[in-house]
Structure formats: structure tokens, C-alpha cells
Amino acid sequence: MSTKNVKEIVEFCQAIFEDINFTKAREWKEAVPGRKVIGYMPVYVPREIIHAAGMLPLGILGGGADMEVIHGDAYYQSYICRIPRSTIELAITGRLDFVDGMMFPSICDVIRNLSGIWQLLFKDKYVRYFDTPQNFDDNVGGIFYGNELRELKEGLSKLGGREIRDADIRRSIAIYNENRLMVNKVYDYRSNAPWKAPSAEVYLLMRAGMVLPPEEHTRLMQEYLAAAETENRSRRDNCRVVLTGAFCEQPPLPLIKSLEMAGCYIVDDDFMLVNRWILGEVSTSGDPIANLASAFLHHSAQTAAKYEVDMKEKGSYLLDIIRKRRADGVIFAAPSFCDPALLDQPMMVSRLEALKIPYITMQYAENSGQMQPIREQAGTFADSIKLWGAP
Amino acid sequence: MSKPEVVKSNSQIVQKEMIRRNYDKITSGRVKVSSTFVPGNLNELLMCFDIANNLPEINAIQNAMSKKSGEMITEAERSGHSEDVCTYVKADIGMMAKGNIAPNGKPFPSPDMLLLSYTGCFTFLKWFELLREQYKCPTVMLHVPYAADGHPTKNMRDYIVKQLREEVIPAMEKISGIKFDIDRLREYLRKSAKAEDDLVWMLEQSKRKPSPIDCYFGGVYYMGPIFTAFRGTDEAIDYYKLLRGEIEERIKLGLCAQTPEGEMPEEKYRLVVEGPPNWTSFRDFWQMFYEAGAVVVASSYTKVGGVYDYDNFRHDPDQPLESLAEYCLGVYTNRNLPTRVDMLARNVVEYEADGLLINSIKSCNSFSAGQLVIMREVEKLTGKPGAFIETDLVDPRYFSAANVKNRLESYFQMIDQKRRAGGSAALAA
Numbered sequence: 154m155s156t157k158n159v160k161e162i163v164e165f166c167q168a169i170f171e172d173i174n175f176t177k178a179r180e181w182k183e184a185v186p187g188r189k190v191i192g193y194m195p196v197y198v199p200r201e202i203i204h205a206a207g208m209l210p211l212g213i214l215g216g217g218a219d220m221e222v223i224h225g226d227a228y229y230q231s232y233i234c235r236i237p238r239s240t241i242e243l244a245i246t247g248r249l250d251f252v253d254g255m256m257f258p259s260i261c262d263v264i265r266n267l268s269g270i271w272q273l274l275f276k277d278k279y280v281r282y283f284d285t286p287q288n289f290d291d292n293v294g295g296i297f298y299g300n301e302l303r304e305l306k307e308g309l310s311k312l313g314g315r316e317i318r319d320a321d322i323r324r325s326i327a328i329y330n331e332n333r334l335m336v337n338k339v340y341d342y343r344s345n346a347p348w349k350a351p352s353a354e355v356y357l358l359m360r361a362g363m364v365l366p367p368e369e370h371t372r373l374m375q376e377y378l379a380a381a382e383t384e385n386r387s388r389r390d391n392c393r394v395v396l397t398g399a400f401c402e403q404p405p406l407p408l409i410k411s412l413e414m415a416g417c418y419i420v421d422d423d424f425m426l427v428n429r430w431i432l433g434e435v436s437t438s439g440d441p442i443a444n445l446a447s448a449f450l451h452h453s454a455q456t457a458a459k460y461e462v463d464m465k466e467k468g469s470y471l472l473d474i475i476r477k478r479r480a481d482g483v484i485f486a487a488p489s490f491c492d493p494a495l496l497d498q499p500m501m502v503s504r505l506e507a508l509k510i511p512y513i514t515m516q517y518a519e520n521s522g523q524m525q526p527i528r529e530q531a532g533t534f535a536d537s538i539k540l541w542g543a544p
Numbered sequence: 545m546s547k548p549e550v551v552k553s554n555s556q557i558v559q560k561e562m563i564r565r566n567y568d569k570i571t572s573g574r575v576k577v578s579s580t581f582v583p584g585n586l587n588e589l590l591m592c593f594d595i596a597n598n599l600p601e602i603n604a605i606q607n608a609m610s611k612k613s614g615e616m617i618t619e620a621e622r623s624g625h626s627e628d629v630c631t632y633v634k635a636d637i638g639m640m641a642k643g644n645i646a647p648n649g650k651p652f653p654s655p656d657m658l659l660l661s662y663t664g665c666f667t668f669l670k671w672f673e674l675l676r677e678q679y680k681c682p683t684v685m686l687h688v689p690y691a692a693d694g695h696p697t698k699n700m701r702d703y704i705v706k707q708l709r710e711e712v713i714p715a716m717e718k719i720s721g722i723k724f725d726i727d728r729l730r731e732y733l734r735k736s737a738k739a740e741d742d743l744v745w746m747l748e749q750s751k752r753k754p755s756p757i758d759c760y761f762g763g764v765y766y767m768g769p770i771f772t773a774f775r776g777t778d779e780a781i782d783y784y785k786l787l788r789g790e791i792e793e794r795i796k797l798g799l800c801a802q803t804p805e806g807e808m809p810e811e812k813y814r815l816v817v818e819g820p821p822n823w824t825s826f827r828d829f830w831q832m833f834y835e836a837g838a839v840v841v842a843s844s845y846t847k848v849g850g851v852y853d854y855d856n857f858r859h860d861p862d863q864p865l866e867s868l869a870e871y872c873l874g875v876y877t878n879r880n881l882p883t884r885v886d887m888l889a890r891n892v893v894e895y896e897a898d899g900l901l902i903n904s905i906k907s908c909n910s911f912s913a914g915q916l917v918i919m920r921e922v923e924k925l926t927g928k929p930g931a932f933i934e935t936d937l938v939d940p941r942y943f944s945a946a947n948v949k950n951r952l953e954s955y956f957q958m959i960d961q962k963r964r965a966g967g968s969a970a971l972a973a
Contacts, residue, residue: 227916228914228916228917229913229916230904230906230912230915230916230934232628232906232907232912233909233912233913237913259690260666261666261909262665262666262667262877262909262910262913263909263913265666265690265692265913266881266909266910266913266914267913267914268692268880268881269692269880269881269882269884269914270881270914270917272880272881272882273881273882273885273917273921274917281692282690282692282693282880284689284690284692286687286703287662287669287685287687288685288687288703288707288711290710290711292706292710293703293706293707293710293711294687294703296702296703296706297689297699297700297702297703297706300699301699304697304699457670458666460660460662460669460673460685460687461673462685464673464676464677464680464683467673467677487626489628490628491628492629492630492666492667492670492909493666493670495625495626495628495629496626496629496630496633496667496670496671496674497670497673498624498626499623499624499625499674500673500674500677502624503677516626516628
């Protein structure tokens, strides 16, 4: 194992984060003739199947805070969130020209319709709207989902010109199991000692996983954990918060930094939920498609994009995280015009209010620039918890 | 000065009466009630269990047209609902907070079930999760996959049928205490198909010049019975027969479309419209078209509940559950953008329209996301100019009459200019 220090690792991740030409992914593709890259949008796609096809799953999370959106605004009205317009901008400006296909998960109508825009504008690309079941019975939603996974497998197999065998998928499942395990270790580590693993660093580390092959990302996280442990960082008297609602369009990095600077250690979040969507290990024996389907149906995260069959269970995932992470409160940070997050929020809030768990709400866009109000709001929230035990 | 009295046809009066009767039924306290959504609704199936069909979108529309929705939305926002989200949802939640009074003045009963037909709109899922918090009644999900490649697959159909068999029907049996009778369903579907034939005939009459009907503003009245609680009934068959008779008479007399202001004297512009109407200023909005001599010859909104005139769908009594699945899958907003473009472009060409007008709705991403691309693609395919206006469904804060009027006037000028030039005009309004 290398002996990179935290600074080097974070700089490496930051460079990947800032590179909206996706040079790392381009290099991966160019390294071996015939390689293919499949872009995917939040919140969940089964990357195992893409990986099993010998392709690189590339997380596309919009253009970020610094990209100037010129063309994208001609595609969307002002009252639609920013991620589709900056994603279109990435494509129109050729930054995704090396991407052979795009997957659009069933998260909301905007991302759903973006799949149609892709079909209209990029006719030579593989486009897959990826529907996941809202029925969680093995014999109903499970059968549907299994067939959708098989259809995805066949589509990628055709695109790649090679068969995707069950053994390939099992191997990829194992690789992603390992990756997920390491992601969870990083999250656990941060929760246990948030001053040693600042959220901005953890965020960049996870963002690197959107671009790097999973094997490389797993090694990077191992290195980070080892390096973070050797750092001598002082502990601040911050409160502990769970940040939720940011599962699709990402907040600007300064927002994450601002929250911690204002006195809120983020001890859990739902950024890039694809990394942690499946809650346990996916079995590597037997039918891999059935195993992926079963993991989705029975062992996956609860988010606004998923129907909760049992009203009593609504919010239980968030409450469990609050308990597990010993959080003092919750920050609902939702992108403006985000239907899933904003429609879900009143239900989540009611669960917190019933338990007198403090919370604040805020909205952002991926290019929000003014952090002073955020700092003030978060600072007041932290103070109210620390000084007066809010609410 | 108050507006002159609205001119109404006999079919409009009958339609209004039908909707009123349904509200009386819902609020009677004598029947089981299910709330469900308009797109792809399962009215025939609900009828098999004597369950009345209450549609929250229709309630929001009724409240908007009687100028009540604004306060309801504000009420919902006060209780923590974001300004950014669907105003149908907020009007519904605000209505509950204000006593849950139906348009007939009687209180809505708590529904016996929420039939979450998740068809073509993500918000539906959250909407009924929110209502479930209030009503705490059984909630049945029917997940309709998105026809992302332009056509439903066998896997999608099978999934829906399986949900109907294993989840939806057993839940309805339990709630109603009535055993499912597939022959009863077949009979309702037979009646649906009969009314649907007349409905499609009606839609196609606007190919005539002048068009005897308006297929957007007028269309919402004509679609009322089929998209709400009457599909599968004799009443719907009778209604569409009556409507057909009226239209035949108008054709015979060579009349232009009827509007609330009276007969349109001259048809100057023929438009295809994409997107739902604004409901809070419905009559003012329509009047702008009337004054300009613009008639809408086809619209996507007359396909919002289900699409009959594109790929010839009819409910099929020989394939009852499969046919319901097909209906849900075929809903306009459940179709991918290339299909929507094709549908609209065909309408522009086949109905000899002057162009495509998009009424983009602030709080309806299902319709609105991608409409600018749709407009450009339809322009490319047809060579006809498109225009774009922005309003909202039921939030009066987002209807700017002056702005909409200006844009419409510019658009009509552009069409004139194009006619004079006999060629292409600048495309953007």
C-alpha cells in the first residue's frame, strides 16, 4: 500500500471533481481499444451489470458550481432544477462525447424526460431509462425488475459486442460489495471521529468513485482511512447533524464546508446514494440477477424516490441513521424545484417533530454562490443545539 | 364591467350535471369512495366494486375555476409545503385544511382507499403518501412503468396485470366486500369502447375547416366524462352520442368553434397546443384565443387521461386486465419525448395547423420538462412556427394575463408574416 498523505489524496480527488472533461474516464477508455463508458445519473443504477460488461460506469452529477451554463438554459424553463440543464450543457459542449451510453434512473419526471431529450439529441448513443419497481413483492415487482435487469444486460451486451455471463456479474457484485463495504467504513469512520474526516474530504472521496473504476476507488478509500488516522486534527465543539435531501443535484462544495465551519459536523448524508443504496452484501452465489433484484427489493435505502408501502415505516431509515450516528439534528438541504425531496420533506419533518429532533431546512442549486446565509443559518442551528438543547 | 353570461351548449350542461352527480354520490355517505388520479384511471374496475371515484385533480380544477385554489395553496405553503412543488397537491392539502368541502358544498368523506395509480407523473407517488398521512386509509399502489422506448413491453404489461390480480383487486374486494366478477368488468369495458369510438370521431372533426369545435378549451369539457367517473357507463355513451349530434349539426351549419363568448365568428388561426390549460383564469385565457380568431384543433391535454387517437387504442372486453394495463401505459405523459414529438407533429400536419403553441406549466414537470426541445423538434418536422407561454395549473400567482396576451399576439403576427412570405418565418415567439 502506498503512503500517500491526506493532502495528496484529497488533491487527487479534488482534481477529479473539478475536471468536467472527465479525463480519468477518457484515459480509462483510451487505454484499451474497444472499451466503453456508460454514464448514469442519480440516484441508483445497478453498476454491477455495467462493470460486468467490461464497461466503466460514470456518475454524471451535473456540471457543478463553476461550469457556465450557456446552452443548457435554452433547454429548460427557469422553474426546473439545474442538474438537467448543466448535464445537457456537458453533452452539447462535447464533454460527454466519449460516453457511449447514458442511464437515467426513475427518480423524477425531470430526469425521466431528460432520457427523451437524449434520445432526440444523441441518436447514436445507447439510452436507457432505468425503471425500478415500486412494488416490492418478489413475485410481482421482483419479476418485473429481474426482467428489466436482463434487458439491461442484453442491451449492454449488444453495445459491447460480447456476452455478459453470470460469472462476470458475480465477480462484479463481489467488487461492488467490497467497494460498498469500504464506503460504509469511511462513513463509520467519519461518524466516529468527524474532526478526522471532514465532510468536504469524504465528499470528494465519494465523488472520485463516480469516475474511477470501483477497484481503484476502493483502494483510494483504504489509503484515505490509513492517512486520516495519522493526521493530527483538532476536535471542534460542533454539533452532529445528518444532511438529507441532496441525493440528486449536488450542493456546491463550499456549502458542505460552510456547514462544518458553522458548527455542524455532518455525520451522515445522502450524497451519491448509489454508493450505499444497497444496504448489505449482495450474494455472489446463485443467480446474480435474482440476487441484485432481491437486494433492491429488500435491502435498499429508503429515499423520496421510492414508495414506502407501510406508512409506519415512512421516515424510519432517516430515524435509524439519526440514532446510529448519534446525531443531534437534521439539515434538510434540497435542491430548488426538486419534487422528490421537497414533497417528501413535510412527511420527514413530521417524524422529527414527533420525536422533538431539531432540524432546519434550506434550498440550494449546484451553482449557489452565497454561503453567508447558509453559514448564519447553520451556525444558529448549531448554537441552538449546543447552548440551549433545541428545540 | 361584469362579463357577459357564458354561452353553453346542451352537452356542456349535461356534462356539468354529470360531474355534479358524481360529487353528490361521493359526498352521500352511502358509497365507498376511492381517491385516484385521472391519467390511466381504473374507473371500470372501481365500478366492479361499487366504489365511487374521486379525482383530486378534478377537485383542484373545480376550486381553481371558482377562484378558491389560491387560498388553499397559501394554506398548504404555510404548513410547510414548498413554493416550488405541484400546485394540485397544495390545493388538495389546503382544501383539507379548510374543511375539505366538495364543489357541491358538502364535506368530502374520508376516502375508503387511495388508489395510487402511478401513471406518467412522479408527483402522484408523493401526493398520496401525503394524503395517507391525513386519512390513514388503505393505500394501494399500481406502478405503471414508463414507456421509455416509445412502446410498452410485455414485461411492463405483465407487471401491471400481476399487480391488478394480486394487489389491487384483492384490496378492492376487501374494502368493498364485493367479489370480483370479470364479466362485469367486460361489460363495462364494452361500454367504454363504445363511448371511445364517438370520442375519437369528435376529436377528428377539428380536421375540418372551419373546425366545429375547440379541442383544448372546449376539449376539456368533452373529455370530462371519459377521463373521470363515467367511462364504462351508459351515461358516457349517451353523452358522446349527444355531443356527436351537436357537432354534426354545427358541421351542417358550417359553424366555427363554440366559446363561452359565443360562436367564433371567423377561424383565423388553427393551433395545436401542448400542456394543460391554466384553470384560475380559464375563461380569460380562452377569450384571448376567441378575440384573435384562434381555434385549437388538437391538444395533448385531451390525451392526458388516455390516448385513443394516436394508435387506435380502445378498451377491449376480451382482454380485460391486459386492456386496463395498456390504457395506463399509453397515457400521454407516460410516453417518451420522441413519441410525444411525433404525436404533436402529426397533429400539426394532419389537422393543418399553423403551428404548435406550448403552455408550459410551472408546477408540472411531467409535462414541462423537455417542452423547449419538443417545440424545436416539432418545428423542424413540420416547418411550422412554435411559441411558448408560461402559466400554472391552479396557482393564480402564475397567470400573467398581459404577458400571455403579448406572447400570443406576437405569435399570431408571426404566423401572419409567414403566410405573407409564403415561406419560413423566424421560429421563436
